[in-house]
Amino acid sequence: MPSNSASPYDPAQRPRLVFTDLDGSLLDHHSYDWSPARPWLDRLKAEGVPVIPVTSKTRSEILPLRRELGLEDAPFIAENGALAGLPPAWCHARLDRGPGPDGLAIRTLGVDIGFIRKRLSVWRERLGIRFTTMSEMSLEELVDFTGLAEPEARLARLREGSEPLIWEEADERLAAFREGLEGDGLRLVRGGRFWHVTGDCHKGRAVAWLIDRFEALRGSRPLTLALGDGPNDIAMLEAVDQAVVIRGCHDLSVSPDQPSLYCSVATGPAGWAEGVAYWWGRAHRRLTSAAAGVTETVRGERTGRVPA
Numbered sequence: 001m002p003s004n005s006a007s008p009y010d011p012a013q014r015p016r017l018v019f020t021d022l023d024g025s026l027l028d029h030h031s032y033d034w035s036p037a038r039p040w041l042d043r044l045k046a047e048g049v050p051v052i053p054v055t056s057k058t059r060s061e062i063l064p065l066r067r068e069l070g071l072e073d074a075p076f077i078a079e080n081g082a083l084a085g086l087p088p089a090w091c092h093a094r095l096d097r098g099p100g101p102d103g104l105a106i107r108t109l110g111v112d113i114g115f116i117r118k119r120l121s122v123w124r125e126r127l128g129i130r131f132t133t134m135s136e137m138s139l140e141e142l143v144d145f146t147g148l149a150e151p152e153a154r155l156a157r158l159r160e161g162s163e164p165l166i167w168e169e170a171d172e173r174l175a176a177f178r179e180g181l182e183g184d185g186l187r188l189v190r191g192g193r194f195w196h197v198t199g200d201c202h203k204g205r206a207v208a209w210l211i212d213r214f215e216a217l218r219g220s221r222p223l224t225l226a227l228g229d230g231p232n233d234i235a236m237l238e239a240v241d242q243a244v245v246i247r248g249c250h251d252l253s254v255s256p257d258q259p260s261l262y263c264s265v266a267t268g269p270a271g272w273a274e275g276v277a278y279w280w281g282r283a284h285r286r287l288t289s290a291a292a293g294v295t296e297t298v299r300g301e302r303t304g305r306v307p308a
């Protein structure tokens with residue numbers, strides 16, 4: 001966690017946190033490139049602002065990525081909110097078990113993957129519906145479907161608290177499936193490529209949990225910014241002070257109930273940099289945020305705004 005000795009009452013020095021989706025947001029949807037975001041990642045690091053991945057990816061997929069992205073001092077949220085990984089500075093002596101061999105304390109915020117898989121097979125049989133879970137796909141099929149390289153695809157299959165699936169029925173049949181899962185305390189959420197079945201957890205609840213943790217450890221409420229491109233990001237975008245919807249490579253609607261919203265013109269990491277620049281590239285906007293009761297929804301494409 002960054003050191004920040006300034007008064008919490010000075011808004012310019014208020015601690016800040018960035019929460020970000022990965023696929024289609026910080027990482028390009030197709031190539032997984034993130035270089036357009038690099039200047040802002042460097043700047044945020046220099047300013048001591050943690051950039052916290054909040055993703056449907058697994059813990060095993062995130063660990064090498066956060067090394068590559070230089071985010072090893074920040075916590076992360078994996079599998080759509082099912083678990084949080086906490087570096088030592090984010091651990092609470094009384095509330096967390098000690099860190100594991102990778103130096104991280106892992107908090108489970110959802111349910112075990114074994115329970116999810118068991119209930120999925122029950123509902124498939126009971127409702128006579130067709131879907132393919134990630135664990136049922138061969139490695140080759142997963143590589144084809146996601147565009148991941150084989151080593152990354154292997155890591156994607158190491159699920160701990162959520163199961164992605166490809167829906168192979170008409171959308172009308174989703175309601176009965178969703179209802180069945182809800183009776184088991186499970187949720188069905190849509191990501192960019194897959195539907196995801198998780199416990200009673202989502203990105204928004206996990207983000208709120210981490211903000212509370214920050215406040216408990218630091219004694220001040222941070223200014224928070226979140227960026228995402230998918231429907232599974234909506235709860236996260238609603239849980240923060242300022243939000244960016246990154247233009248998606250899909251036709252899904254992403255309309256969070258968030259008064260301080262910027263919608264990017266560019267997709268992927270270029271849209272990510274555009275969104276961070278919109279909110280934090282100019283000091284005045286950082287200071288007059290939703291926290292001060294300012295309502296502002298801006299669509300980059302509608303206004304033709306040139307980001308700072």
Ligand SMILES: [Mg+2]
Nearest residue numbers: 021023024230
């Ligand atoms: Mg995404």
